[in-house]
Every structure is written in C-alpha cells, then in structure tokens.
Amino acid sequence: MNKKSIAVLPFVNMSNDINNEYFCDGLTEEIINALAKIKQLSVTSRTSSFYFKNKTVTVEQIREKLNVATFIEGSVRTSKRKMRITVQMIDTLEDFHFWSEVFDRNPEDVFEIQEEISHFIAEKLREHIGHLEIEDKLIERYEVPVPVYREYLKGRYYLMKLDYDSSLKAIEIFKSIIERSPNFVNPYLDINQAYTFMGTMGLLPAFEAFQKAQSFFEKARSLSPNSSRVQLNLAWIECWQNWNLKKAYEHAxxxxxxxxxxxxxxxxxxxxxxxxxxxxxxxxxxxxxxxxxxxxxxxxxxxxxxxxxxxxxxxxxxxxxxxxxxxxxxxxxxxxxxxxxxxxxxxxxxxxxxxxxxxxxxxxxxxxxxxxxxxxxxxxxxxxxxxxxxxxxxxxxxxxxxxxxxxxxxxxxxxxxxxxxxxxxxxxxxxxxxxxxxxxxxxxxxxxxxxxxxxxxxxIPDNVNYKQKKKYKQALLDTNEVTRYSKELKQIMIDYKLYLNPDLSLKDLASYLDLPANYVSQLLNLGFQKNFSEYINTFRINEFKERILLEENKGLTIMAIAYDSGFNSKTVFNTFFKKIEGVTPNAYLKSHR
Known part of the structure; x- marks a missing residue:
C-alpha cells in the first residue's frame, strides 16, 4: 500500500436543508480535486469515494476496498448565520484518528472555507506521512457570486447521479447559470459532459448528443483552453473524430x-x-x-x-x-x-x-x-x-x-x-x-x-498490428539500424513526451518502436551511450530547465516543477541534476534568474 494515499469520503449533511446536501457533495469534490494537485499524493477519485455515501463502513473496509493509508470524513451543519464543519483524518493502517478539527465559519465565505480546509488537510497529512510539495493555492476561486456558485453545486449534484432525467435537470440548471455568469467555464464543460454521457450510454442518439454538446465545449475551450478538462476532451476529439493520435497524445x-x-x-x-x-x-x-x-x-x-x-x-x-x-x-x-x-x-x-x-x-x-x-x-x-x-x-x-x-x-x-x-x-x-x-x-x-x-x-499509420513485422537477429543491432532507430526514438520522445510519465518502463518504450525490450536496451547503449534511466532522466532534466524559467511557474517550488517534469523521487532528481549540470538545482536557478 502506498503510504502517501488518501480518500475523502462524502461529507455528511447534518441539516434538514437539501441545499446543504449540494454543498456537502460540492465541498467533498473540491477537496478531492485540491488534494489531487499534490503530485506525490495518490488521491482516490470521486466515483469510488462517493460509493460509500450514506453507508456505514469500518476503517478496515475502507483500507481493503480503497487501498489507502488515510482517509478524511466530516460533516456540515448550517444555519442562516453560521456553518459548522467537522473534519477528521483516520489512519487505516493503525486504525486511529490522529486529528479532528471544527471550523465555524460564515456560510457566505464558501471559497475561503474550501481553500482553508484543503490546506489544513494537506498540512496535517504532510506532518503525518512525510514531505509533500503543497502549492500556495489548491482551490480555484470562481469569479461568480456565491448564490450562483451554490446553484452550480446543485447542478453538479444532479449531473453526478448519472441518469437521463437527472442529466436533463442538470443541463437546465447549468444553462440558467450561464445566462447569469456567461464567463463561468464550468457549466459549459458540465453540459458537454452531460450530453456526452447520454450519447455514450445510448440515452440519446450519439450523433444528436455530441452535436448538442459541441457549442458548449467550444465556448469552454475559448474561456479556458489549457484546463485539464478541456485538454482531455480535445484528446478524445482528436482520436475518435479526427483520427489524429499524435495530437490526441499531446492533449492527453x-x-x-x-x-x-x-x-x-x-x-x-x-x-x-x-x-x-x-x-x-x-x-x-x-x-x-x-x-x-x-x-x-x-x-x-x-x-x-x-x-x-x-x-x-x-x-x-x-x-x-x-x-x-x-x-x-x-x-x-x-x-x-x-x-x-x-x-x-x-x-x-x-x-x-x-x-x-x-x-x-x-x-x-x-x-x-x-x-x-x-x-x-x-x-x-x-x-x-x-x-x-x-x-x-x-x-x-x-x-x-x-x-x-x-x-x-x-x-x-x-x-x-x-x-x-x-x-x-x-x-x-x-x-x-x-x-x-x-x-x-x-x-x-x-x-x-x-x-x-x-x-x-x-x-492509423502507426498501427503496430499491421506494420511490417521485423525479423530480429540474435546479434546486436548493426550500425545502420542503430542510426535509424536512434533517430526514430528521439522523434517519438519529442512527439509523445513519454518521459512525463513517472512510471514509464523500458518495456513501454520498446512498444513504441515495435522492438523487443532487450533490443531497445542495446539501442540506448550503442546509440546514446546511456542506460534507460539515464536516457529518460536527461529528457526530464531538459524539461525541468525549460519549466523552471517560465514566468507562470515562479510561484512553484523546485520539486513541484521536478515532479511536473516526470521525476517521482527527490533524491533521483537532485543526484541526476548535479551529475548532468555540475551544480545543484538551487545553484542553477540562482544563476539563471
């Protein structure tokens, strides 16, 4: 079990007001999304967390079903003037509550509440399980009035029920939000998600559903072209509509x-x-x-x-x-x-x-x-x-x-x-x-x-099932093959940025060349004078050097950028960086800023 793993169970509504139910689900979802931004942390996705909604479960069941070392549970009670949120963190391995906290806040301070609780959880988690690189801002504050945001949470509540009637109700809510806040990107993405879901599940004719979704997705793309959800949709479009796998990989x-x-x-x-x-x-x-x-x-x-x-x-x-x-x-x-x-x-x-x-x-x-x-x-x-x-x-x-x-x-x-x-x-x-x-x-x-x-x-031009099968020799690759495959591998690394995957293996790399893994190992040795780790980490170092100088990354720590560049170990990153550059990452940064 990964020690740095966590699940956030749905917060329990302690009030009779159904609007508080929307807020509880929304708060849970926002905390899940916030914690997922911490690169070293494995965070259970919403679907699995919400599987346990309204169910009584033991610590042992959470450990076995979700395979996490820790989990969060909490409750929300609201009145007109006050909101009380109780949060506690449980260690599934030792079966004990290692902290509990009560937040009494103004219900109108919804964005500040989400940010405060997410950071509090992240900090307590770091104290308990070891170092984590935590960004200053984990929650995206939406530039919309609080009543609009609360209505948005209501739409999400129905959207995630994943049935035909609830999807239509969610779409209706999101459309009314768009009329009031036309630059709020999320409702456009959620309408796109609702129609795509109905088309995929056969609840609407697929062509009709995707056609209805298209204008909402294009508006979301114009408002937030680099968001994760927009890029994910573009990956699907490039693959299934345009048959352009290279671009699909780029967006994914x-x-x-x-x-x-x-x-x-x-x-x-x-x-x-x-x-x-x-x-x-x-x-x-x-x-x-x-x-x-x-x-x-x-x-x-x-x-x-x-x-x-x-x-x-x-x-x-x-x-x-x-x-x-x-x-x-x-x-x-x-x-x-x-x-x-x-x-x-x-x-x-x-x-x-x-x-x-x-x-x-x-x-x-x-x-x-x-x-x-x-x-x-x-x-x-x-x-x-x-x-x-x-x-x-x-x-x-x-x-x-x-x-x-x-x-x-x-x-x-x-x-x-x-x-x-x-x-x-x-x-x-x-x-x-x-x-x-x-x-x-x-x-x-x-x-x-x-x-x-x-x-x-x-x-599919790169279709491995139909490309001419190669006959391999027992001997090492000859000079011409080394030259040809070295050039092909370099282009693959540039096109697909495989090195950004921290779990990339030699076998994975070999599949892109349609060569046995032992041949690729020989190729790296003969063509680049490197082993697999050296070859991949060189690309990661170059990626890091580009990212560290970007204006948009000035607020991030060195290790946050290293993890974004494909590294999954602080020791490996620091050791390899000094080996390649001759200086520490800190020294490099000081000399180039």
Missing amino acids: NKALETQPTDEIYLTISNLLTVEGKLGPAQNYIDKALELDPFSSINHHYKGFLYYLQEDYDKAKRYLEKALELNPNLPFPPIYIGNSLLLSGKPIEALSYFNTLSGISIKDLTKLGGKTMCYAVLGETTKCDDGIKELESYLTSDLVEKALIFLILVYALLENEDKVLEYVKEAFNNHLPLVLLLNPSPVLKSFKNNQHYKDIMLRA
Whole structure:
C-alpha cells in the first residue's frame, strides 16, 4: 500500500436543508480535486469515494476496498448565520484518528472555507506521512457570486447521479447559470459532459448528443483552453473524430500534467489500445483503477483489454464487476457474450444474449450477439434473418452499431468480400468503429489481407498490428539500424513526451518502436551511450530547465516543477541534476534568474 494515499469520503449533511446536501457533495469534490494537485499524493477519485455515501463502513473496509493509508470524513451543519464543519483524518493502517478539527465559519465565505480546509488537510497529512510539495493555492476561486456558485453545486449534484432525467435537470440548471455568469467555464464543460454521457450510454442518439454538446465545449475551450478538462476532451476529439493520435497524445499529456486523474489514465489507455499497444494500455488502466477502484468504466476497460488479449476468463470477471457497479452500462454485455463465444461456448453465449434484460432494442447488442452465435453454430436461416434485420438499421441513427455487428458476423462466416465492403463503408464515412476493429480478436484472421491492412494503416499509420513485422537477429543491432532507430526514438520522445510519465518502463518504450525490450536496451547503449534511466532522466532534466524559467511557474517550488517534469523521487532528481549540470538545482536557478 502506498503510504502517501488518501480518500475523502462524502461529507455528511447534518441539516434538514437539501441545499446543504449540494454543498456537502460540492465541498467533498473540491477537496478531492485540491488534494489531487499534490503530485506525490495518490488521491482516490470521486466515483469510488462517493460509493460509500450514506453507508456505514469500518476503517478496515475502507483500507481493503480503497487501498489507502488515510482517509478524511466530516460533516456540515448550517444555519442562516453560521456553518459548522467537522473534519477528521483516520489512519487505516493503525486504525486511529490522529486529528479532528471544527471550523465555524460564515456560510457566505464558501471559497475561503474550501481553500482553508484543503490546506489544513494537506498540512496535517504532510506532518503525518512525510514531505509533500503543497502549492500556495489548491482551490480555484470562481469569479461568480456565491448564490450562483451554490446553484452550480446543485447542478453538479444532479449531473453526478448519472441518469437521463437527472442529466436533463442538470443541463437546465447549468444553462440558467450561464445566462447569469456567461464567463463561468464550468457549466459549459458540465453540459458537454452531460450530453456526452447520454450519447455514450445510448440515452440519446450519439450523433444528436455530441452535436448538442459541441457549442458548449467550444465556448469552454475559448474561456479556458489549457484546463485539464478541456485538454482531455480535445484528446478524445482528436482520436475518435479526427483520427489524429499524435495530437490526441499531446492533449492527453497536457491534461495529465495539470491534474492526474483516472479519466486521463483511461484515455491514454484508449489511445494505446487503438494503436494495438495492449501491454502499455494495461499499465495505464491499472493506474486508473488504483485511483478509482469503484469506477464501472475502468473495470469494463480492464476486462475489454483482457478480451482483446483473448484471456476470456479474466475478461468476464472484470466485465461482470463493471455491471455489478453499474447495471446500466451498455458496453460489457457484448464482450461477455463474445468471450463465451470465442472460448468455444456458443450455446452458452446464445443463452446469455437471449436472456439479456434491461437492454434497449436500439442498443442492438442482443440482435447482433445472437446473430454472431448463429453464424458460429451454422444456423443459416436464423443468421440470415439477423443479418437482414441488422442491415435494416444501416439507414438509421444506429448505422454504426449495425455496421460493427455486420462486420463481426461476416468475419465469423469467413465472408471476406462482405467484411471488406462494410469496413470500407465505415472508413469512407469516417466512423469511429474503424479504430475499434484494429485489435479485435474476431478479425485477427484478416490481418494478412492486404486490402484490409491498407485501410487500417490509412486510419492509423502507426498501427503496430499491421506494420511490417521485423525479423530480429540474435546479434546486436548493426550500425545502420542503430542510426535509424536512434533517430526514430528521439522523434517519438519529442512527439509523445513519454518521459512525463513517472512510471514509464523500458518495456513501454520498446512498444513504441515495435522492438523487443532487450533490443531497445542495446539501442540506448550503442546509440546514446546511456542506460534507460539515464536516457529518460536527461529528457526530464531538459524539461525541468525549460519549466523552471517560465514566468507562470515562479510561484512553484523546485520539486513541484521536478515532479511536473516526470521525476517521482527527490533524491533521483537532485543526484541526476548535479551529475548532468555540475551544480545543484538551487545553484542553477540562482544563476539563471
């Protein structure tokens, strides 16, 4: 267990006023966001923290379920003139309360309250677990009147219920806030999030939902282009809409620099999956699950990666856990059924798809899944009927879902012409499903089809599944190979800034070159006269030297900037910096400012 790990449980509303409930949830969320800015601290995400709302739990349960060394709990009681907030911190390893504090404050001083409590928690945490680099400002003060902010918290309360009616209610609240405070960026981002959620979950037609979200996102982007949430959205847009993975990585890494969250680690895992780099993708989804172990989508994606790697038993376990956490999640059923089908259990798979309940007919999972089973079982008439019904949706809003099932069915039927016909149709219409075909185990037999490979490489030029496979020698790389790969590696480091990931491994680096790890180790030695750590840390030092001189970073400590540059150890940073520069970081800073 990481000693520097913490969860903030939802603050308990000790008043009868529902408005105080909004404030309690908002205060909890703001403290989580504030603590997440501390680079060395692992902070459990909102989803997992709020899993325990209104539940009575023991210290042991928190330790086991969230895998944290400490957690915060508190309560809020309000009257017209006074707000009393009680906060206490509990050590899960020793099972004791090592401090408790009561704050009596004016309810109108909402921003000062959030900042004060966040800093108080951070300072007490540092006293208890060891050194942390704490910024002077942890809470972003919104330039809006307090009544508007309280109304905003009400909107967040409904948004995070994650259902159709609550999402619409949240959108209505956020729109009224925009009318009063048009330069407040958060409501635009939250409306974008609400529509995106409804489109992704099938609660609205995806195209309609994303179209409605677009104008709100563009306004948020104009107001705060560098915010973590804006950069994260841009990463998704560049990947799924523009098919530009290089730019998608750039935006995802910017978001990661600003505030590491499980959503960002999940996004990077997505990008790596699209390229077929399933090993590194596993590393990132594991990090997302570490921060948010009760996130249904994180469990789904972990299961999806096992499915892609044809480890169907493990895939089913994670996919079923995702449905346990959120029975309305539309994605896991198709991969649970497919895991049964592809592991040689077509009768069991057919039974699973037949008994699916709570799945909208517009989802097509039941129809598509059953048709795939009929294809494998050789039930021609039923399969043909399923294909005809799927084809009837090709002129509807469900064209993308229909196409992906038709491609999978025809792949199982080994009908090469039909697979290519529908893949081309998807590609020509720039449908995101093309990116999902890349690592699909159902389509692995098509990897040797030149026409299919050409389409995949046009969509994803760096696709590791379809690039020409290299034959490696037992001997060391020759001079020409060292020169070529050294140049390619340097460009990868510049384009993707892999060194900003503090958990980067030699194996991760090797996946970007499509070389075995031992070859990359040889390459670093022969081409750069460095081992892996020396090579990566050199980039981190250069990044630090650039950042430390920026005006915007003058208020940050040296170590805060070092952590932003990819280092995760003060000792390693100081030692390596002096080795490279010949002076300490402090001396360097004094001589250059």
